[in-house]
Amino acid sequence: MKVLHCLNSPHVGGIERLVIEFAIAQKKQGIDVSIMLDTCKGQYYNYLLEQEIPILDSGIKGGWDFNYKTYKQLKKQFKAFQIVHLHSFSVLRSMSAKHSKVKTIYTIHGLSKNVRKEERLKYHAREFLKKWFLNSVDVLIANSHYTLDLARKHYSLKTVKTKTILNGIKLADYTPNSVPKNHEFTIGLVSRFTPRKRIDRLINAFNKYRNIGGVGELILVGNGTEFNTIKKMVKGLGLENLIKMVGYKTNVEDYYNAFDIIAHPSDNEGFGLIAVESFLYGKPIIVFNDSGGMKEVIQPIEPYNIVENEDEYAKRLLFYENHRAEIFKASKNRIAYAKKHFSIERMERDYYKAYKSILLR
Structure with missing residues (x-):
């Protein structure tokens, strides 16, 4: 053929x-x-x-x-x-x-x-x-x-x-690691900085998360047309010390391994490969209900990580910050699911x- x-x-x-x-x-x-x-x-x-x-x-x-x-x-x-x-x-x-x-x-x-x-x-x-x-x-x-x-x-x-x-x-072989007890809770995003990715929603949700008692940091990996706009937004909310914008990186696997959870706020994604990658690293990913095809990846295994608005997003971040052991317990199931279906x-x-x-x- x-x-x-x-x-x-x-x-x-x-x-x-x-x-x-x-x-x-x-x-x-x-x-x-x-x-x-x-x-x-x-x-x-x-x-x-x-x-x-x-x-x-x-x-x-x-x-x-x-x-x-x-x-x-x-x-x-x-x-x-x-x-x-x-x-x-x-x-x-x-x-x-x-x-x-x-x-x-x-x-x-x-x-x-x-x-x-x-x-x-x-x-x-x-x-x-x-x-x-x-x-x-x-x-x-x-x-x-x-x-x-x-x-x-x-x-x-x-x-x-x-x-x-x-x-x-x-696919590659990924071995999930439990997070050291003294490790700061880390929320991660790996994405292009474009309007569709709606990174502004994540910044707002993280700000709400901090306001309801959440701790830790948010690391944004990637670059694009919206990079400076998001940078100004972070500064305007006074979150420069809590949100790290590291730009485009080739060693994304190092970041995935360092993240506790993955956040992705985009809307109307055709598919959303980031969700599959997150599961391959054993990490949960939180998305919005309007994320399009990305929901089809997440729905069968962790439907509770699909939220309606920024307030719900903040509460879901807080849940994982308060139940960090649950992340590691379910990691092997996430990896097996991704390998079987994707x-x-x-x-x-x-x-x-x-x-x-x-x-x-």
């Missing part, structure tokens, strides 16, 4: 890392897999080269590139594969895939509405074209039931075959079945 994954770039991001690890898992299963990139610029590029997975250049210069020569070249390249698997939308790539008549899978990792600022005309034009294309693929796959429900409504998906395949993650190998097999089903049509 020859499969081509199409990505914008090998830049740091949940989708990029997911697709690369997915392709590696496919290669291990004997699938002839390649990756097509619009640009080679990105932190994962060297890692991708090390995997000896063929990398193709799409020639696409942006989301609104309409170069006819590129279109013809893409059609020719796509015809060399049995499956073209798209992970993001561009007009040129989509048109080329459709007219190549190769079996096409589109994985929708989340909806872009209200995620980034853009001109209204461009947004509506792109969504109109995307609606047309998504309704013509061989199968559309969503990374959560939440994402699929949104996509069905937004793109009026009525006749196209759809399916939900939850994301997987590359391995990259399970995800690869689920997609393989989807590939087979459309090739047999």
Whole structure:
């Protein structure tokens, strides 16, 4: 089976890392897999080269590139594969895939509405074209039931075959450690600093937590467009000595191991890989009820860590500060749950079945 994954770039991001690890898992299963990139610029590029997975250049210069020569070249390249698997939308790539008549899978990792600022005309034009294309693929796959429900409504998906395949993650052996008695209670966040991540809600909840008697510190790992805004907010609340903003780090495993619990305040996440990572380290994660697909990871094992508002969030933080022994007791269950349901190998097999089903049509 020859499969081509199409990505914008090998830049740091949940989708990029997911697709690369997915392709590696496919290669291990004997699938002839390649990756097509619009640009080679990105932190994962060297890692991708090390995997000896063929990398193709799409020639696409942006989301609104309409170069006819590129279109013809893409059609020719796509015809060399049995499956073209798209992970993001561009007009040129989509048109080329459709007219190549190769079996096409589109994985929708989340909806872009209200995620980034853009001109209204461009947004509506792109969504109109995307609606047309998504309704013509061989199968559309969503990374959560939440994402699929949104996509069905937004793109009026009525006749196209759809399916939900939850994301997987590359697993490693994690051994949960009990926290020393003299260890300061530590709440952690690992995230990009973007509007959707709603880090302001976590800052407010932590402030309320302190006001009801909570102790300890909050460590924020990550960077992004909202970093300075959050920094000003922390200063305005007088929490500089209690909230540490350490920026982007590559050794996130050291931070995960140091955290007692994980906090993630985002809304409308397509999936929320951070929840799986938290469980793999044996740590509970607290989220809001509007967290989207992230709830689907947490609900089966710790539904009480899904809260409605900042006041409830603060109380949940306080619960864990007062019951720190409970964190370690449940850690092995969290790890076992994550390994059983969210391995990259399970995800690869689920997609393989989807590939087979459309090739047999």
